[in-house]
Amino acid sequence: MYKQASGERVRIFAQQVLDIPETLYQRRSLEASLHLFHSPGQKTKFSQAEGASPSALSRFFNVYDWDSDRCWDETQDIQWRILLDVAHSKRRPRLRLSVDLTTVEKVGTQLPFVSVYNGRHGIHLVVLFAEYGELKFPISYRVYQGKHTSTPVTLALDLLEEVPDFIKKRFRVRVLADSGFEAAVFLEGVQRLGFEFVVGVRSNRRTDHPGRVTVADCPHGGYVNLANWPLETLSLGRMDRGDREFFAVSSELLEGDEIVAEGAHRWGVESFFKEGKHQFGLAQFALRTARGLDRWILMVFLAFTLTMLYRSEALILKEAARLALYALFPVVRLNHLLSQLQKEREFLLQHGYSLSYARCKL
Secondary structure (H helix, E strand, C coil): CCCHCCCCHHHHHHHHHHCCCHHHHHHHHHHHHHHHHHCCCCCCCCCHHHCCHHHHHHHHHHHHCHHHHHHHHHHHHHHHHHHHHHCCCCCEEEEEEEEEEEEEEECCCCCCEEEEEEEEEEEEEEEEEEEEEEEEEEEEEEECCCCCCCHHHHHHHHHHHHHCHHHHCCEEEEEECCHCCCCCCHHHHHHHHHHHHHHECCCCCCCCCCCCEEHCCCCCCCEEECCCCCCCEEEEEEEECCCCCEEECCCCCHHHHHHHHHHHHHHHHHHHHHHHHHHCHHCCCCCCCCCHHHHHHHHHHHHHHHHHHHCCCCCCHHHHHHHHHHHHHHHHHHHHHHHHHCHHHHHHHHHHCCCCCCCCCC
């Protein structure tokens, strides 16, 4: 775990999470869920869970009124507090907040919020992702529900507006986004919140120069004034990727290479999308209620966050996830061990062994 984020704060948080369900039955379902979502490389299906039946987990995610909103609040609070802990010795450090949209590809009409966007059929999530140094994790999300609903730009601004005041005061916040968020209303909204930005723009985005001048006509590191952007001059960065060229503008007058380097930090949220879908089960969502979706995403965010706290160069993702689980939720590990012993009970009896266990008073 990051040295600055170690200690009682995270362990207290883990205990608070376990204490949220009001019944022992629901708590066991939560423990089984934590074990399931902290198992990268294993299919995240209720049939794979230990300690609770698939039907019990289905009711836990879709039906029961345990306070998952409180779990979201506790998770986000610990995320922001850890960022403060890690940056405690710095003077007004910079915090990068990325907003991006990803699609959990799904078909059919039985799953919640399935729609078509940019030719992709599925559940479209706008995600807020925080990065400070080596510390990276998803904070919150919104679902884009299709035509005639709030746009991804509006949803992204909603997420940024929820950044706590104590974070705004402690950090210089820089917002990173791709060209899907280049609209003037988004750039204005970010500045209204007091944040800097580095945002991608399309090559054919018009400038206010006389004639038909686009950002593609402007030099790397040059200054541009975008059309329909009445505020201050922006600086431009260009990046070549084989046969394609990408552009980004910065609210700060940075050098072109600095803008490109800032844009590269968006890889953090892209990496989360990849690992969240393929390692932490986001892509395997198959529940039929909006409540189930929210709780499924909660487990993905929680598992990813705790794994990142324990990850190091010496640990692969699966090892870091299990280390976080067993260090913060020892009762989950104990139940896993007892379950394994129970499975081997017949084998032991066949060879003349009996096994019993009792809890010791410590």
